[in-house]
Amino acid sequence: xxxxxxxxxxxxxxxxxxxxxxxxxxxxxxxxxxxxxxxxxxxxxxxxxxxxxxxxxxxxxxxxxxxxxxxxxxxxxxxxxxxxxxxxxxxxxxxxxxxxxxxxxxxxxxxxxxxxxxxxxxxxxxxxxxxxxxxxxxxxxxxxxxxxxxxxxxxxxxxxxxxxxxxxxxxxxxxxxxxxxxxx
Amino acid sequence: xxxxxxxxxxxxxxxxxxxxxxxxxxxxxxxxxxxxxxxxxxxxxxxxxxxxxxxxxxxxxxxxxxxxxxxxxxxxxxxxxxxxxxxxxxxxxx
Numbered sequence: 001x002x003x004x005x006x007x008x009x010x011x012x013x014x015x016x017x018x019x020x021x022x023x024x025x026x027x028x029x030x031x032x033x034x035x036x037x038x039x040x041x042x043x044x045x046x047x048x049x050x051x052x053x054x055x056x057x058x059x060x061x062x063x064x065x066x067x068x069x070x071x072x073x074x075x076x077x078x079x080x081x082x083x084x085x086x087x088x089x090x091x092x093x094x095x096x097x098x099x100x101x102x103x104x105x106x107x108x109x110x111x112x113x114x115x116x117x118x119x120x121x122x123x124x125x126x127x128x129x130x131x132x133x134x135x136x137x138x139x140x141x142x143x144x145x146x147x148x149x150x151x152x153x154x155x156x157x158x159x160x161x162x163x164x165x166x167x168x169x170x171x172x173x174x175x176x177x178x179x180x181x182x183x184x
Numbered sequence: 185x186x187x188x189x190x191x192x193x194x195x196x197x198x199x200x201x202x203x204x205x206x207x208x209x210x211x212x213x214x215x216x217x218x219x220x221x222x223x224x225x226x227x228x229x230x231x232x233x234x235x236x237x238x239x240x241x242x243x244x245x246x247x248x249x250x251x252x253x254x255x256x257x258x259x260x261x262x263x264x265x266x267x268x269x270x271x272x273x274x275x276x277x278x
Contacts, residue, residue, distance in 0.1 A: 112191045
């Protein structure tokens with residue numbers, strides 16, 4: 001139980017912080033509210049779902065909701081609740097889809113490879129875009145004149161966000177490795 | 185550590201370990217790998233390596249080896265090349 005609380009607190013806080021960083025650093029890539037050409041928290045979602053699966057759902061959900069309400073200044077409503085739910089569930093749907101369709105991928109992440117992570121990222125971006133736009137349509141929030149542009153921006157925003165986070169992680173590990181000289 | 189986290193980090197650990205080697209360095213490393221495959225100990229005779237790289241001049245081989253020495257991947261003493269564990273386990277493996 002304590003472990004579950006910790007996982008969700010860490011998930012929530014890191015999601016909120018990265019949402020904040022995304023808003024301030026990548027503001028120029030923002031298309032409109034909820035849509036950004038680079039969305040770093042998408043990488044965190046994939047990470048927490050891959051590692052902690054259902055155990056991190058509450059943290060991701062509350063993190064998404066708080067970010068929408070406090071950072072995007074949207075009122076707490078069925079619309080924001082559904083968006084937060086869609087954001088939380090899309091990496092999980094992507095995970096089970098890859099597990100179902102790929103014989104080489106296992107939920108234990110044994111033999112995990114870069115190709116599988118990129119497949120997950122693409123599927124997550126696809127499900128995220130689809131679910132969000134279904135909700136936008138249901139609540140009449142879609143701008144018809146820029147429908148395709150919004151879809152593309154959200155899809156690539158999630159994908160670039162995940163790839164950016166992967167790049168950061170690799171760079172961080174590279175710096176750590178460089179601090180250790182190879183032994184003869 | 186959570187085993188899933190371990191598997192996840194291993195993917196990026198391998199990615200981070202990838203070294204940028206020049207085409208010629210990769211060519212020499214591949215030849216070293218094939219020569220070491222038949223040996224019980226990871227020590228190579230410099231002369232044997234030079235002879236196996238017939239399309240490179242002695243100077244070119246020495247230039248590449250010196251570059252690898254700079255990277256601390258190997259050392260040469262009395263005509264014998266010894267390799268770092270890092271080079272044997274990581275660079276040649278990748």
